[in-house]
Amino acid sequence: MNYLNLFLVFFRIGAFTFGGGYAMLPLIEREIVSVNQWLSQSEFIDIFAISQMSPGPIAINAATFVGFRSSGVPGALFATFGVILPSFILVTSLAKMILNNKDSVYIKGIFAGIRPAVIGLISAACLSMFQISVVDYKGGIIAIVVFIIFIRVKVHPIILILFSGFLGVFLYS
Amino acid sequence: MNFYLNLFLIFLKVGAFTLGGGYAMIPVIQREVVHNHKLIDADEFLDIIAVSQSLPGAIAVNSAVFIGYKLAGIIGSLVTLLGIVLPSLVVIITVAIFYNEIKGLKVVQAFFQGVRPAIVALIAATVVKLTYSIPKKYINFFIITLSFVGIALLDIHPIVIIIACALIGLIFSRKEDSDELP
Structure with a gap:
């Protein structure tokens, strides 16, 4: 049950992380720290630091670390599989369509809305991390x-x- | 078979030896795929990166899957995906085991006590740099404020905020589009 939960949580995180590793922060904070309490706030920041110092994408590193901390090696595998599956599905199904329609007003509009939203979300995560770290x-x-x-x-x-x-x-x- | 093995090894190498996250990987992937192995030409690579950036998920993973898919279909994308992810899995599990052993040490705790404010500062600096990258319009200022307040004060789920802001962007782009009509 815990494995399935890890998988689903990281699937959601993978599906809604727009714009690189830092954009995961608000989602991880919400799902991992507040809701499921798999990590404390300061452990979460430490893991993020370790993820950044290790080779590989930060999103994958963070998923592997959280999964391992929560349920050992199988947990690491389920969390990592969860976070990469949306990428795999979306790239193999949508990538060609987006490439062919990259000048579409609709696609541009959606990203014009998401980009500033991500900045606001990361700022909010930064503020709550500030209260714990400093x-x-x-x-x-x-x-x-x-x-x-x-x-x-x-x-x-x-x-x-x-x-x-x-x-x-x-x-x- | 040799082709798949080669593809796997290229991405394994990128995954194993690039520090600092997905954006640091892009130039390394470019050097390997475009220059060293000549699998994809430079223009195509730029398109692949642009799309990988716009889809959700880790950009390095997205571009690896895209390149694999383009070169050899679903099997190709599985091969590149495994290559880029495997080093992270092995390294991080090793680090996590080690972290559990040493995290109680005073010196390690002091180390992380120093690192935490630095991480916050790096994120804050990234936020500042990100704001330079978007157009200076009222609508963007409005969306930034809205999403910040939504999380920090109203405790709304980040996914809800992302979807809402995507819709705002969509509505506004259509409005701007119709404004431009004669």
Whole structure:
């Protein structure tokens, strides 16, 4: 039952993630943290950090990790299968149609609506993650420094994640 | 058979050696598929990426499935899908086992205490960069606010918000379209 549930939850997440790994955040937060409580808020952020530092798409990494944490290797397989199945179905059935109609007003209109919506959704997830992550002034400083560096300088996120991790070891232990 | 094995190995390599998520994979897939193996030409590749980006799901997975399907039908798409996903599965399961062992250590907890604010900052910076990528129109500002308030204050399910905003976009594009008529 838990396997089926994992599969269905990640199928929904896969089917409604528009625009890359970060767009999954609000959905994962809702389905995994609030509704099913498979992870705590801070575990969820840690898993996201690990997913970003590991090879592979963040969406797949996060699904595999959550599935494994919830129900071992079979859980990892069910969650990953769930998150990739919508891609497989949609690409093999719709991709050619979209390619042939890429100038259609309807398709353009739909995406013109979804793109700003995703920005709003990620901002909301970011706000609730902020409340969990930035618990003292040290965390505030790390957040501000990383934000400014990432906006101003072309640097790989992994470098910044490792940098702040070592800063954490230095500041907190 | 050799063709399928080759296709599988190309995507296995991309999946195993690209850090930093789907967008980082696109140039690597391009180098392998367009330049090194000459399976798809450059223009076609751009179309494939554009469609993969617009469909839901991980962009790297979408483009892998699309390329596999284009080259060798359903079997081709299964082969590329397996290739791109397998490294993640193996690596992440290994990491997850390891994480369970070490997460109690003080130094690991301190490490993640430092990482969490950085993740929030990376996401916030990505939001800022994303806003540069959409046209500066009132309707976009309205949709951003609507979806933010819908989640943060009204606790509406993200899927409901995405569908509602897709409909708003659809209605507005038709309106703009009819405005342009003489």
